[in-house]
Amino acid sequence: MTWIIEFKGDLSETSELNMDGSASIRAVSLVNGGDLPKALTNLLTYAKDSGISPSSIIRCEELSTFTPTLEDGYTSEEITTALRRLKPESLAEFTYAISSEAEADDEAIEIGLERESSK
Amino acid sequence: MKGALSLAECRPEFKVDCTLILNNGRDKKDFILRTALDSVAVWKSKNTEIPISPFQGKVNLTSKDAAIIENDVWVFGVDATKSQDVFAAVKIGMDYYKAKATDIIGDVYVKNLNTDHQDSLSKHDLIIENKKLYSGVCKAVLEAAKLLGVQGVINFYVISSNINHKIPVQDLHAALKDGGAEKIETDNIQYKMWSGSNSGQKAVIIKQNLHLASLKI
Numbered sequence: 001m002t003w004i005i006e007f008k009g010d011l012s013e014t015s016e017l018n019m020d021g022s023a024s025i026r027a028v029s030l031v032n033g034g035d036l037p038k039a040l041t042n043l044l045t046y047a048k049d050s051g052i053s054p055s056s057i058i059r060c061e062e063l064s065t066f067t068p069t070l071e072d073g074y075t076s077e078e079i080t081t082a083l084r085r086l087k088p089e090s091l092a093e094f095t096y097a098i099s100s101e102a103e104a105d106d107e108a109i110e111i112g113l114e115r116e117s118s119k
Numbered sequence: 120m121k122g123a124l125s126l127a128e129c130r131p132e133f134k135v136d137c138t139l140i141l142n143n144g145r146d147k148k149d150f151i152l153r154t155a156l157d158s159v160a161v162w163k164s165k166n167t168e169i170p171i172s173p174f175q176g177k178v179n180l181t182s183k184d185a186a187i188i189e190n191d192v193w194v195f196g197v198d199a200t201k202s203q204d205v206f207a208a209v210k211i212g213m214d215y216y217k218a219k220a221t222d223i224i225g226d227v228y229v230k231n232l233n234t235d236h237q238d239s240l241s242k243h244d245l246i247i248e249n250k251k252l253y254s255g256v257c258k259a260v261l262e263a264a265k266l267l268g269v270q271g272v273i274n275f276y277v278i279s280s281n282i283n284h285k286i287p288v289q290d291l292h293a294a295l296k297d298g299g300a301e302k303i304e305t306d307n308i309q310y311k312m313w314s315g316s317n318s319g320q321k322a323v324i325i326k327q328n329l330h331l332a333s334l335k336i
Binding site for chain 2: 111
């Protein structure tokens with residue numbers, strides 16, 4: 001089974017994904033797991049490998065019954081792309097991730113994000 | 120015909136926008152030459168869904184794997200801290216685009232360079248290694264440009280957040296100066312863009328700054 005899980009987590013200074021001094025990150029992920037507890041364990045492991053300590057689950061649904069939307073991380077194209085990368089042995093794959101510094105700044109100029117917002 | 124050179128690329132999804140210039144300006148480029156440290160085989164294994172048209176780029180008696188990807192020439196196995204690698208990549212780009220060296224290496228872009236040894240380093244040592252990386256790339260670009268007969272000023276653009284723990288802005292500027300930059304400018308514009316991890320396996324939208332180092336030959 002695959003789950004689509006949006007979460008927020010604390011981002012360590014040394015995380016490979018911390019490139020703008022952010023304290024946290026919000027991500028939407030596709031997660032493998034036979035049941036929800038297993039999926040959450042896999043997500044925790046996947047996140048910790050990248051220096052992320054999940055602090056809250058924002059949304060969680062089973063992918064087979066999920067209908068894509070136009071929201072970042074939930075579009076058909078983003079899900080399809082992440083599914084291609086999600087192998088049976090994989091723990092998880094992000095469909096979308098944004099740092100707290102980027103999310104908090106509404107005035108920053110978006111470069112190359114058109115594909116996200118136009119979906 | 121005006122082009123640009125983007126070094127140390129990973130996945131096309133996070134490739135550098137080489138039209139960016141200071142103060143949120145745009146400078147249209149007719150073609151882009153991109154290089155990746157990965158071999159073409161490793162790159163393909165990370166990007167199985169991306170169609171590529173591979174070819175062998177020949178430089179004197181040696182050759183490098185290259186490919187057309189989304190209309191850009193990519194050259195693989197390029198260590199951007201090695202002038203011979205940069206030289207070979209630019210020569211391949213010159214042959215393909217029928218362009219002069221200066222039209223490729225005149226505008227160079229790098230985004231969020233980070234040493235491969237991050238996990239084994241303290242924060243302090245990581246900054247030192249990344250400073251060496253940036254200054255090493257500057258020196259390699261300058262040396263390659265000399266070998267290619269380029270004269271004048273090279274615009275070396277760096278995309279990196281001012282508060283990047285891996286190399287804060289003061290350290291970045293010091294590294295660029297050590298690499299030969301005569302002048303470094305950073306504007307006040309903030310950008311949001313995708314940036315990938317070293318392996319390219321994960322990416323996140325982050326806040327960035329644009330820096331311009333002028334490398335004079």
